[in-house]
Amino acid sequence: MNTRSEAPALFRADILRGAVVASLAKLDPRTQLRNPVMFAVYLGSILTTLLWVRSPSGGSGESSGFVLGVAAWLWATVLFANFAEAIAEGHGKAQAASLRKSRTEVTARRLTDPKTRETADVPAADLRVGDLVLVRAGDVIPADGEVVEGVASVDESAVTGESAPVVRESGGDRSSVTGGTRIISDWLVVRVATLPGESFLDRMIAMVEGARRQKTPNEIALAILLAALTLVFLLVVVTLLPFSAYSVEVSGAGRPVTLTVLVALLVCLAPTTIGALLSAIGIAGMNRLGRSNVVAMSGRAVEAAGDVDVLLLDKTGTITLGNRQATRFVPADGVSGEDLASAAHLASLADETPEGRSIAVLAKREFGLRGRDLEQIGPHFVPFSAKTRMSGVDLDGRQIRKGAADAVEAHARTLGGTFPDTVREAVRAIAQAGGTPLVVSRDARVLGVIELKDVVKGGIKERFAELRRMGIKTVMITGDNPLTAAAIAAEAGVDDYLAEATPEAKLALIREYQQGGRLVAMTGDGTNDAPALAQADVAVAMNTGTQAAKEAGNMVDLDSNPTKLIEVVHVGKQLLMTRGALTTFSIANDVAKYFAILPAAFASTYPALKTLDVMGLSTPANAILAAVIFNALVIVALVPLALRGVRYRPVGAAQLLRTNLLVYGVGGLLVPFVGIKAIDLLLSLFTG
Numbered sequence: 001m002n003t004r005s006e007a008p009a010l011f012r013a014d015i016l017r018g019a020v021v022a023s024l025a026k027l028d029p030r031t032q033l034r035n036p037v038m039f040a041v042y043l044g045s046i047l048t049t050l051l052w053v054r055s056p057s058g059g060s061g062e063s064s065g066f067v068l069g070v071a072a073w074l075w076a077t078v079l080f081a082n083f084a085e086a087i088a089e090g091h092g093k094a095q096a097a098s099l100r101k102s103r104t105e106v107t108a109r110r111l112t113d114p115k116t117r118e119t120a121d122v123p124a125a126d127l128r129v130g131d132l133v134l135v136r137a138g139d140v141i142p143a144d145g146e147v148v149e150g151v152a153s154v155d156e157s158a159v160t161g162e163s164a165p166v167v168r169e170s171g172g173d174r175s176s177v178t179g180g181t182r183i184i185s186d187w188l189v190v191r192v193a194t195l196p197g198e199s200f201l202d203r204m205i206a207m208v209e210g211a212r213r214q215k216t217p218n219e220i221a222l223a224i225l226l227a228a229l230t231l232v233f234l235l236v237v238v239t240l241l242p243f244s245a246y247s248v249e250v251s252g253a254g255r256p257v258t259l260t261v262l263v264a265l266l267v268c269l270a271p272t273t274i275g276a277l278l279s280a281i282g283i284a285g286m287n288r289l290g291r292s293n294v295v296a297m298s299g300r301a302v303e304a305a306g307d308v309d310v311l312l313l314d315k316t317g318t319i320t321l322g323n324r325q326a327t328r329f330v331p332a333d334g335v336s337g338e339d340l341a342s343a344a345h346l347a348s349l350a351d352e353t354p355e356g357r358s359i360a361v362l363a364k365r366e367f368g369l370r371g372r373d374l375e376q377i378g379p380h381f382v383p384f385s386a387k388t389r390m391s392g393v394d395l396d397g398r399q400i401r402k403g404a405a406d407a408v409e410a411h412a413r414t415l416g417g418t419f420p421d422t423v424r425e426a427v428r429a430i431a432q433a434g435g436t437p438l439v440v441s442r443d444a445r446v447l448g449v450i451e452l453k454d455v456v457k458g459g460i461k462e463r464f465a466e467l468r469r470m471g472i473k474t475v476m477i478t479g480d481n482p483l484t485a486a487a488i489a490a491e492a493g494v495d496d497y498l499a500e501a502t503p504e505a506k507l508a509l510i511r512e513y514q515q516g517g518r519l520v521a522m523t524g525d526g527t528n529d530a531p532a533l534a535q536a537d538v539a540v541a542m543n544t545g546t547q548a549a550k551e552a553g554n555m556v557d558l559d560s561n562p563t564k565l566i567e568v569v570h571v572g573k574q575l576l577m578t579r580g581a582l583t584t585f586s587i588a589n590d591v592a593k594y595f596a597i598l599p600a601a602f603a604s605t606y607p608a609l610k611t612l613d614v615m616g617l618s619t620p621a622n623a624i625l626a627a628v629i630f631n632a633l634v635i636v637a638l639v640p641l642a643l644r645g646v647r648y649r650p651v652g653a654a655q656l657l658r659t660n661l662l663v664y665g666v667g668g669l670l671v672p673f674v675g676i677k678a679i680d681l682l683l684s685l686f687t688g
């Protein structure tokens with residue numbers, strides 16, 4: 001069961017209480033200065049308060065109740081904006097608190113002598129990068145690291161909320177462990193990869209708490225635009241003052257506009273709705289992502305996710321389950337099964353990958369072959385690399401290799417050998433069925449094929465279909481041969497694939513898409529995926545993956561689900577759409593307020609403006625106050641939308657834009673007329 005994916009109630013009592021306190025703390029001018037639009041309102045609140053204090057009885061012909069009313073509602077506007085941000089942060093803090101519970105003080109068994117396995121107990125805080133620690137069943141893993149020895153099942157529920165244990169082992173792509181998780185069986189030797197305080201869990205906590213949140217480029221651009229708009233309105237409003245005084249002098253009629261009215265005018269015209277909610281929208285996006293068990297290391301990545309159009313996935317372990325098991329030996333003509341198995345076994349003795357281990361297991365099961373005493377012969381092991389796509393051993397002057405068919409064929413040919421047709425046929429048959437064929441050779445002679453079986457993850461085809469509906473192309477990239485790739489691609493339902501891909505080829509493919517103006521997302525888990533992950537715009541590393549992959553990505557999926565990108569894209573699109581919708585609403589809203597406030601402010605000076613007063617508001621003072629109150633209340637009314645996000649459906653971008661413009665643009669124009677009129681009616685009840 002996934003404990004953290006459920007959306008918490010939007011307004012939990014404890015979060016609300018915390019947010020109220022935080023709203024007051026955020027009145028600190030240094031905090032206010034970070035948001036220029038709201039800073040203008042903040043200054044307006046101070047100014048009108050001073051005006052009221054200096055002359056409560058109304059020096060300029062205004063009633064003191066009016067000045068006080070404007071001042072009070074301007075303060076409310078500032079507090080509502082603070083509250084919106086605080087409540088979004090509160091949700092993040094609640095997530096962080098549940099993570100923090102899993103961070104306990106542990107004692108680590110540091111290996112003082114890796115040969116004899118001697119250990120010394122040290123506090124986890126004293127561990128350094130590169131230290132080797134021994135962790136046994138029941139122990140909490142003291143730090144993030146890479147498994148260098150052993151296989152164990154690990155309970156990662158502290159981090160993932162997922163109670164089913166996962167296997168962690170040295171070698172392959174499941175070799176990284178997270179500090180704070182617990183080993184439930186067997187043991188591991190772990191090489192420490194991060195300093196205390198900088199662990200994955202620490203970074204996750206900082207991220208969801210918002211401590212490391214930085215404004216994204218889009219957010220900064222929008223904030224600058226909003227600040228510029230506010231400045232323009234400020235200039236307009238400031239020039240109105242001498243203007244109004246001059247007209248009164250010339251015509252001898254009416255009263256010059258007051259400072260209080262000008263401040264109210266500025267606040268109503270400025271894009272305060274979006275200004276107040278902008279930061280909450282961003283934080284809420286990160287929180288939503290956290291609830292789908294994805295930790296984003298930057299807000300920028302979340303935003304980019306909203307615009308992704310290509311998704312690259314690696315095959316093994318991402319689209320397939322990834323523990324490729326050797327299931328069969330297929331010897332070449334004139335080679336005995338035992339001879340093939342024996343060579344394959346030798347070539348796998350030092351191969352710590354899951355593939356290598358499974359070959360040793362199969363050889364033992366089928367032919368009773370066991371670990372051999374090779375020390376006196378002095379073997380030279382050739383480890384597997386994604387570049388050579390082979391591994392093996394040089395032993396007794398003989399070269400034994402196993403690996404991808406084309407790689408072993410090229411290797412055998414350089415030694416003067418040939419590639420038997422029967423082997424070619426076996427390779428083809430295994431690949432066509434979606435398996436991975438590994439060809440075995442001894443010197444120039446090709447001995448046969450090992451079949452590795454892998455299983456496509458359940459339900460993946462439907463998920464790729466959904467990505468297609470969202471307009472995202474899925475491309476599988478794999479080091480495996482084209483036939484296997486084609487078989488798995490068809491079974492999984494990806495749009496395209498790239499086979500025999502080296503790490504450089506993966507990187508080149510991403511660059512190619514990016515040069516074509518596409519935003520590329522990539523999910524991966526292997527060390528050989530790291531360069532590609534670093535290059536991708538949105539890079540989701542599997543939590544089960546290697547440390548290198550997690551460092552290179554800008555998001556980590558705690559559930560290690562390669563199709564999690566669907567949720568990530570949802571959240572990203574929702575974030576962009578919510579921001580767009582509320583900006584549209586905010587600006588449309590402000591336009592409507594002209595009609596309420598301009599006639600009221602200037603009708604006595606410019607009677608022609610009276611024609612703008614379509615609402616028939618009770619008195620000029622009430623009209624202005626109603627506009628200010630409406631302006632403040634609209635922020636509170638939109639907090640739930642800012643936190644929850646507007647609804648996203650997988651339809652074309654153009655249609656979405658049209659619908660949103662209609663709903664939030666036209667809605668934004670109409671709502672103030674109703675709202676301001678209603679507030680004015682209420683006010684006129686009190687003022688008689």
Ligand SMILES: Nc1ncnc2c1ncn2[C@@H]1O[C@H](COP(=O)(O)OP(=O)(O)OP(=O)(O)O)[C@@H](O)[C@H]1O
Pocket residue numbers: 314315316317351353355356384385386389390391402403404405436437438477478479480481526528
């Ligand atoms: N331990 C190994 N020893 C020898 N050859 C191997 C070993 N593991 C894999 N291979 C061969 O090398 C190829 C490339 O491996 P690599 O890990 O780069 O890609 P992959 O796991 O097949 O695909 P993906 O990129 O989707 O993970 C494999 O398809 C296989 O033929």
Ligand SMILES: [K+]
Pocket residue numbers: 267268269270271272273590631
């Ligand atoms: K406004």
Ligand SMILES: [Mg+2]
Pocket residue numbers: 173316479526
């Ligand atoms: Mg791989």
